[in-house]
Amino acid sequence: MCAFAANSFPLRTLLALVLFAAVVTSARAQNSLTARLEPAEATIGETVVYVLSVQSVGDEPQAPSLPRLDPAWGLGEPRFVGRSLQTSIQIVNGRQQVTRSTDFRYTLSPTREGTFLIPASSIDIGGATLRANPVTLKVTKVAAALNVPQELLGRVVPPQVPGNAEMQRALTGVIFVLPVVETPTPFAGQQILLTYHLCLDQAALQRSGLGSSLYADRVAPPDLNQFLKEEVFKVPQSLSFREQTIGNRRYLVAPLYQVAITPTKTGTLTAEPFSVNLYINQRGRGGDPFRGMLDDDPFFGMSPFGGGGSRLRIVALSPPVEMDVRPLPAEGRPADFSGAVGDFKLTAGADKSAVTADDDIVKLTVRLEGHGDAAALPKPDFARAGGIRLLEEPKSSTNRRVEGDQLVSTKNFDFLLRATQPGKLSIPPVSLAVFNPRTAKYETLRSAPVALDVAANTRKQEVLIAADTARNTPATGASGTDPAGPAPVNEDIRYIHEGVMRLATPGMLTGDDLLFWLLVAGAPAVTLGAWLAGRRRMAIESDTARYRQAGAGSTARRHLRRAARVLNSGDRTAFFGELDRALRGYFGDKFRIEPSGLTIEQIEASLAGRGAAEETIAAARGVIEECDAARYSPVQPGEDVMRRAYDDAAAVIGRVEALR
């Protein structure tokens, strides 16, 4: 037993050590960075893919740092072409753990023969820096197994075959997306065509053990954010293949996508890669081996898992397309150049050649046709001409068509014109300054003038026929003398009105003059005043005594004023008579007693009844007696007596007026 125990102790220790190492190793293996080359052996001009595989736990990894490559190696700078990501979720010890596998792919284009050790790349994950393994690339001169035509060297990217590096290597140069750009050095503003073709080497596919049926999904055209773009040919449902020999190999080529792009700035601009997922049958593993590539089968929409056989997934890629965009030259730029770039022809034509003045509208169509961004073309300049009037700003329309491998664009401008005078007129030429990228020079496109035969407007002339009706215009006969009798009239327009003008004063009787509205408002005011006066008179006539009583004071004052005038004239009898009338009339009106029979006693009694003071009553009595005495006395009183009597009378009247 002791021997067994002595033998089991080292075993348990070893087991613990192994387990510990496994745990430590597995912990360290959760984050890893590995590098590989696809392929590791390549020929000059062949594109090599440098793949960095990152396995990380937790957050998505950032882009790794690439090693610096010696320019003398001739490998160029690694160019990023894409990445793929796979995520898995595990439950470890009851906790969720997310593991990510990310492949960063870069392309290298070797241009020199040799064996090159590419140093390790690095990446920062989880606070630690991981370093990848260095890889060795062997570059030879002869394209051996890869068999890529010389014409395609540097222009193709090996397809991605996930999990099958051998097949990926075999399919390099067999399936690829080939970008074709009209020119790699366009001018800024020059519209060029960019076409992506899917190329297949059917014979090579079969030698690789692959069938002829091909289906696709997940097409990813490039964003082309650095360009203005206009899709010409979208990815079709069915591909139309044609056979084409490239180098020493026969390919089936089908256009996948075509876009007209216009660079918006100068410098190096890049069109991103085009990628498409392809599914192809593997021979001997199901599927219909007799279905040909040229059969009219839909390219998209088929399930990769249909058909009963196994299919191989291939991601066909195109390389990014670099373009060196040149600026427009400053030399020779016209002053009226507005930025139009293209190889265009300008023509102009009118829809009518014979019109009537001030009547018909002529449509002058100016057509710009050629290679370039027609939509961006500005309106041509229309020179003003005598006798021709431009009615409104021209409308434009644009269309395009593909001729061979070139895009032809057309833009029409419709100018609406009207001739304003008769005669043989000429619509002046229209012009437009453009930069022609084909000749790399500025040009001023100019149309030919358009002849226009303008007839006089006879409808207006008819108005002028015949003499006026009110006057016979003598016509001159052949002998130069006036013919006998008036010329016949056609009852056209009547003759003018001679003599003087009847002038209408501006604003008068049009609602704008103040006097009018014053009269309109004032007349009813007069009526109102007359109505009030009439009512007052009626009131007076219906109750005379009351109105006399109310006006007693004013009547008395009127008599007093008259008495004052008489006083100044010196007529004493008339003065005292007037004064007496003033007083008696006043008391009579005031107390509603007939003045003619009014006695002093009645006055005293009325005053007493009104509550007048004794002095007032006495003063009244005194003045009246003085008036009676002065009127009938043979002795004429003096002026001072008269004035005193006047003042006394006025005072009495004033005091009585003050009574209620």
Place this chain on the structure above:
Amino acid sequence: MILKWLLPACFAVALVFPAAAQTVMGTDEAQNTFIRANEAYRRQDYKTAHATYAKVAAAGYRSPELFFNLGNASARLGRVGESVLNYERARELDPRDPDIAANLKRMAPPGNDPQPFVLTVPFHWLLGVLSLREWMGLFLGLHVAACLLGGCVFLLRPGIARTWLRRIALTAACAAALTAVFAAVRLYQYQGVQYSVVMAAKAEVRSGPGTGFSMLTAVPEGTKVRRLEFGGDANWARVMLMDGQAGFVRLGELAPI
């Protein structure tokens, strides 16, 4: 204190200001110029006659003879729109002149004066007998007469004279009320509605203010239209044709009557 003098001052300005517009050319000079224009027309120098008539009109003078003769000169020069415009202005001042009516009928395109609704024909006929000024003057006269007669009625004592005067005053008041209706309609036509004449050989009537809108119809020179809105687009005017169709016409192709 200020208000005491403000109203008379305004009153004086209101009387003086209308006359001030004509100080550029005196009345005598205007009459002489008009006579010279007639002489030019008589010797068939229509261009000179037109320019001379236009000079008087530009000085602010309004006269049926002036506008009629200017319309004739425009017609002789083939300017249909201008002739219709001036005949319309002449008719506004003298609606009973047969020469103006005849020439307007001759030059204007058909449809410029559509027939009114049959039941309103007498009203429109009577309305057209007098000009705005005549209706306003008639209304003012009847109104003042009615008010003065009414005042006299209130001042007179009851009797035969008062009775007859009251009847006359009531008649005058009724006539004034009726005349007020016609004057108000005329005033609305003068101030509330603006009519214009198409001056272009052919004006397009579109469904909106711009050439991007569909074209409804095209009207010839001399067509009378009614302006519906003011303001808005600076280049297009919303109008109604005499047949009731509404649309938009280029503002530059219209001239207000």
